[in-house]
Amino acid sequence: MQMSNAPEQVPELITHYIGGEHVPSAGGQTFGVLDPATNTEYTRAAAGQAADVDRAVAAAAEAFRESGWADMRNRARAGVLNRIADGIEARGEQIARWESFDTGLPISQVEQQAKRAAENFRFFADLIVVQTEEAYRVADVQLNYVVRKPKGVAGLITPWNTPFMLESWKLAPALASGCTVVLKPAEWSPLSVSLLPEIFAEAGVPAGVFNIVHGIGEQAGDALVRHPDVPVLSFTGETATGQVIMRNAADGLKGLSMELGGKSPNIIFADADLDAALDSAIFGVFSLNGERCTAGSRVLVHRSIYADFVRQLGKRAARFKVGPPGDRSTELGALIHPEHFDKVIGHVAKAEAEGARLVTGGKRPDHLPDGNFLEPTVFADVTPEHTLFREEVFGPVVAVTPFDDEAEAVRLANDTKYGLAAYVWTNDLKRGLRVANQVEAGMLWLNSHNIRDLRTPFGGIKASGVGHEGGTRSIDFYTDQRIVHAWIADGGLPRFGGTS
Numbered sequence: 001m002q003m004s005n006a007p008e009q010v011p012e013l014i015t016h017y018i019g020g021e022h023v024p025s026a027g028g029q030t031f032g033v034l035d036p037a038t039n040t041e042y043t044r045a046a047a048g049q050a051a052d053v054d055r056a057v058a059a060a061a062e063a064f065r066e067s068g069w070a071d072m073r074n075r076a077r078a079g080v081l082n083r084i085a086d087g088i089e090a091r092g093e094q095i096a097r098w099e100s101f102d103t104g105l106p107i108s109q110v111e112q113q114a115k116r117a118a119e120n121f122r123f124f125a126d127l128i129v130v131q132t133e134e135a136y137r138v139a140d141v142q143l144n145y146v147v148r149k150p151k152g153v154a155g156l157i158t159p160w161n162t163p164f165m166l167e168s169w170k171l172a173p174a175l176a177s178g179c180t181v182v183l184k185p186a187e188w189s190p191l192s193v194s195l196l197p198e199i200f201a202e203a204g205v206p207a208g209v210f211n212i213v214h215g216i217g218e219q220a221g222d223a224l225v226r227h228p229d230v231p232v233l234s235f236t237g238e239t240a241t242g243q244v245i246m247r248n249a250a251d252g253l254k255g256l257s258m259e260l261g262g263k264s265p266n267i268i269f270a271d272a273d274l275d276a277a278l279d280s281a282i283f284g285v286f287s288l289n290g291e292r293c294t295a296g297s298r299v300l301v302h303r304s305i306y307a308d309f310v311r312q313l314g315k316r317a318a319r320f321k322v323g324p325p326g327d328r329s330t331e332l333g334a335l336i337h338p339e340h341f342d343k344v345i346g347h348v349a350k351a352e353a354e355g356a357r358l359v360t361g362g363k364r365p366d367h368l369p370d371g372n373f374l375e376p377t378v379f380a381d382v383t384p385e386h387t388l389f390r391e392e393v394f395g396p397v398v399a400v401t402p403f404d405d406e407a408e409a410v411r412l413a414n415d416t417k418y419g420l421a422a423y424v425w426t427n428d429l430k431r432g433l434r435v436a437n438q439v440e441a442g443m444l445w446l447n448s449h450n451i452r453d454l455r456t457p458f459g460g461i462k463a464s465g466v467g468h469e470g471g472t473r474s475i476d477f478y479t480d481q482r483i484v485h486a487w488i489a490d491g492g493l494p495r496f497g498g499t500s
């Protein structure tokens with residue numbers, strides 16, 4: 001096994017974490033983990049099977065009943081979450097180094113993700129401290145009040161793009177709500193999460209409250225989805241996987257939160273601040289290696305500025321620094337896995353074959369003969385008939401399409417099965433707000449790149465998601481809201497059979 005490039009202290013086997021113990025798979029199964037910059041196997045991870053998921057769910061169920069986590073005062077639970085955030089911040093550099101090495105994401109961009117992960121814990125700590133429960137009084141007759149209860153063992157299934165941040169995005173609200181959890185991280189990026197057990201234990205999370213089962217989606221993930229003692233599942237990943245999970249969860253009538261794929265439009269009108277729009281278009285599709293669910297991967301540009309915009313976009317993309325993920329000057333690192341690299345390259349070949357115009361990129365940089373490196377790729381004159389207009393690439397490949405007027409821009413923006421994010425650039429406020437109302441997307445940014453406010457709804461519509469998390473919605477998802485009706489008047493009930 002080649003270990004030369006791996007950061008220090010990387011475990012030789014990434015184990016499950018069940019009931020407060022680091023454990024291998026009961027049957028001893030493992031899978032190889034690759035370094036995306038060289039595609040060499042640098043370690044192995046435990047490949048969870050149904051028996052491992054059973055153990056983890058049993059530990060989480062016991063902790064839900066007996067550890068005191070579910071019944072803890074919100075203020076005390078918030079204290080634990082804040083200590084988790086402290087632990088993440090204290091290890092921020094190591095998390096970033098491990099994550100960058102494991103995923104191929106540029107180190108400078110991954111550092112932001114570790115900070116966001118800590119912020120997720122702090123945010124949900126704050127939120128539960130100010131959590132209210134509604135009460136409804138009907139004169140002096142009836143008092144009705146809501147009791148929130150955590151749902152139980154939450155199953156969390158996460159993807160490989162920005163894994164640490166996305167894991168925290170589910171862990172923080174689930175734990176804040178009083179649930180106990182079993183996390184199934186993505187098999188292509190199991191490394192950075194292995195720093196969490198120590199952080200959680202130091203923060204005072206009782207054993208069994210937080211469990212990790214690594215493994216292949218169709219094995220460990222599937223067992224978690226079907227487990228009868230897991231009433232609620234939060235999934236982030238591909239739309240096709242989401243459909244499979246919804247089918248498999250149906251028998252258990254599980255609560256589902258589905259954050260799925262996207263093919264988000266970025267609409268640029270001629271009156272926009274074009275420098276800012278160009279910066280944002282580049283950031284939106286090439287940051288995080290283009291492996292970003294909310295990437296503005298279809299740039300729709302008004303025809304009067306189209307030629308110039310395409311030229312500038314191509315020029316900037318061609319100047320990108322593609323390089324080793326751990327190098328601080330790298331702007332685009334290595335795609336996660338050779339299988340994914342082949343899929344992305346396949347999209348490039350298909351776009352060319354279907355007649356889209358390759359402006360720049362489309363191939364491996366000459367100076368990087370190994371690993372999953374691809375030049376930032378710009379296609380122009382992409383039409384709705386091209387596959388590139390419709391299918392999610394999830395890599396550094398952008399499709400640019402001209403439009404003639406506002407109605408056509410909206411039509412093109414909505415001509416997709418997805419509805420995750422959208423971006424609109426114009427200095428005409430009325431038009432901006434009009435278009436924002438008409439574009440079918442769960443999240444829209446007007447004259448802004450993708451900056452989130454954690455209080456707002458997060459999620460897609462159409463094929464991009466089912467259910468929204470974000471702010472109090474996440475707490476709603478992980479808790480049952482029960483209503484207690486109290487009759488406080490004397491009498492008032494109808495009498496049957498009372499006359500003699």
Ligand code: NAD
Nearest residue numbers: 158159160185186217221222237238241259260261262293
């Ligand atoms: P994926 O669907 O292949 O895998 C996601 C997770 O599901 C992994 O942990 C995988 O092991 C597991 N899985 C796979 N098959 C399963 C099954 N049958 N049962 C249970 N679990 C199963 O997705 P990916 O390739 O890891 O991630 C990329 C996708 O995620 C893209 O489509 C991207 O748009 C999407 N994504 C969406 C958001 C969002 O918030 N909407 C955020 C990030 C990524």
